[in-house]
Amino acid sequence: MNRRQFIAGLPLALSACSATESWAPDDIVSRAIYRDPDPAYLTLYTMKNIGSDNGAHTALLINASQRVIFDPAGSFEQTRMPERNDVLFGVTPELESYYVSYHARITYYVVGQTIEVPPAVAEQALQLALSNGPVPQAHCARTTSRILRQLPGFSDFRQTWDPNRVSEDFARLPGVTTHEYRETDADDKSIAAAQINAALTADQ
Template identity: 70%
Template sequence: MNRRQFLIGTPFVLSACTAREVWAPDTLVSQYIYREEGPKYLTLYTMKNVGSDNGAHSALLINASQRVIFDPAGSWEQEQMPERNDVLFGVSPRLESYHVSFHARVTYYVVGQRIPVAPDVAEQALNLSLAAGPAPQGSCSRFTSRLLRQLPGFESIGQTWFPNNLSDNFETLLGVETREYRETDADDKDIAARAIEAELSMRQ
């Protein structure tokens, strides 16, 4: 996959916006838990249409006592990232990049906005994500913005149904770093999913 990354400079996988209950067993979740040493942070992901720049989906990477992606109404499925009601576990940087790559294609690109947070704020975000889902179809930004606005320092985030509104609000926060992720894959996420699955199988 051809990936180009651009640092836009000012505070970084996403999925199509359905409510379904998913509950991976404890044994699977504990097997794939991923922890990252160092500073804690959140990354808001927004998938946008290449032609119109309209936002299509929101998701939130949470680096707390473990690394997860809160992906309300998302379509990503991967055994190495078990899911519990819109929370994806086992999010190593490598799997995070695959998650982004799954969504970036010739017709859509991904914007990632990363902001450092205190450990207790990251942990609060993790706990809120675990209690939030599952989200019904089309409510990805509503669920993500509702989670964020409950965190200390994020009270200015307005609850919204629209990914671009959420991204614009998030951009005003102090310390945000923004990146774009673009690829030239065909406009078919199933093709990307199969290619990613093949790569992951070879690396196991």
Template identity: 70%
Template structure:
């Protein structure tokens, strides 16, 4: 996969109609936990179409007492990050890169917006993410924006169904660091998924 990265600048419960409940066992989750010392932060990911820059998906990386990805109605089926209703556990930086790489291809690119938060806000985001799923299709931005609006300091985030609107509001928070990710992979996501599974199986 030819990856290019460009730095641009430094109750929640929804009706689960149409969503599948997934709940990994405690022991599986415990073995997968990844902790990153130091600052606590949220990274909002927005998947966008190259053709017209329209938003296609929203996800939220949460670095709290552990590192998880809230991936509402996500499409990456994998075996290395246990899931509990759209919350993926064990998200190391390497697995985060694979997550982004899976979504970035010829017709889609990914925007990542990183925002540092106090530890207690990160913990609140983590706990809210566990209550939010499973999320029905086309509700990713709606549920993520609702989650963020419940956090201290995020009152400027508007409730929205649209990933681009959420990206815009998140980008107006102070000192957000934004990155853009593009790849030349085939539009068939199953090819990227197979390549990632092979790399993970080889311990890469």
């Protein structure tokens, strides 16, 4: 590739590395905040292809001073959890179940791995997620592993692009509990999104 071809390709390359910012207003976020009375914990969600077991997406639920989901470059759009740059606020257990159900379908299943952590560690994870900024497509595992590596007790985590490697490192932590979530919905996630949003609207 010559210099002219390289320069001509820059806009496309840069656009592929960019991410769309989102910033819900303060009043909407404040009204949505949910606090879980349970001890502080982290839940790593890994979305896996049923045929190959390859990881397709990584997200991190953080139960700290409030309960959020860090969903880097996520596609779950709904009406109840306001978003600020890939952080979803107001994550009640009901809304968490909708989040999982959205990703679980005939071609993908979801692995949830939960570990109890000291409140200070959960709070550090929350602050790292809040300060991270929007994540470009395909950077979900890399960003999540980078955040986890900064937490006390997680320094052995590999910096990786592979959701399965993040899950493997999480599985090595003492005291982790693991659950799998499987559904038989159609592969088209837009159908699940429409059904979920209809249910959420009906509940309001």
